[in-house]
Amino acid sequence: MPNGPLKLHRRCQAAIDRLELPHxxxxxxxxxxxxARRQRPLRLHPLPPEAAAAGTCGMWLATDTEDHVFYEQRTALLHQRHIILHEIGHLLFDHRTPLDGDTGWGMLLPDLDMRTVRRLLRRTNYTTEQEQEAELFASLLGTMISEPFRQQPGGVLGRLEAAMGVDSPHGTA
Structure with missing residues (x-):
């Protein structure tokens, strides 16, 4: 389909334009x-190491009341941002994958009641139309971000920076 990539680009750009984002x-x-716009919390979480070890680098999980975006934290900040924007693309396009049987996510996310999960999409490859759409959306939206995604380091480094009042380049999430 010769118009496929152009139609995909137009669809992604139109979705971004409809958001009427701040500058x-x-x-x-x-x-x-x-x-605020969707009137439901959107929470960011580092991806559990077990999920990353299984080949997942990002995931969008929607429950009855809120959305959760998981991202690989053991990668460059720019890549973390792209993963998050990709998952937000899935969320905004309302992409769907059937939740068939035991997905194993209950073991990776033990605090989550899997009966409340309505959508669970994980990012592992880019072969489907949904993945290509989310990937292009993330690339286009990424050009509008004026500062990199920042996360406060944990452990000793984070406590040391906080105690010393150092303005970390990592910032806060």
């Missing part, structure tokens, strides 16, 4: 904006 945009501002 000063960060991942954090985008998430707060979408949560």
């Amino acid at each position: 000063a945009l960060s991942v954090e501002i985008l998430c707060r904006y979408l949560a």
Whole structure:
């Protein structure tokens, strides 16, 4: 289909345009904006190491009342941002994957009642139309982000920076 890539680009750009986003945009501002617009929390979480070991680098999980975006934290900040924007693309396009049987996610996310899960999409490849759409959406939206995604380091480094009042380049999520 010769018009496929062009139609995909137009669809993604139209979705971004409909958002009417503020000019000063960060991942954090985008998430707060979408949560307010959709009237449901949008929470960011580092991906559990077990999921990353299984080949997943991002995931969108929708429950009855809120959305959760998981991202691989053991990668560059720019890549983390792209993963989050990709998952937000799935969320905004309302992409669906059937939840058949035991997916094993209950073991990876033990605090989550899997009966409340309505959508669970994980990012592992780009062969489907949904994945290509989310990937292009993330690339286009990424050009509008004015600052990188930042996360406060944990452990000793995070506590040391906080105690010393150091303005970390990692910031907060």
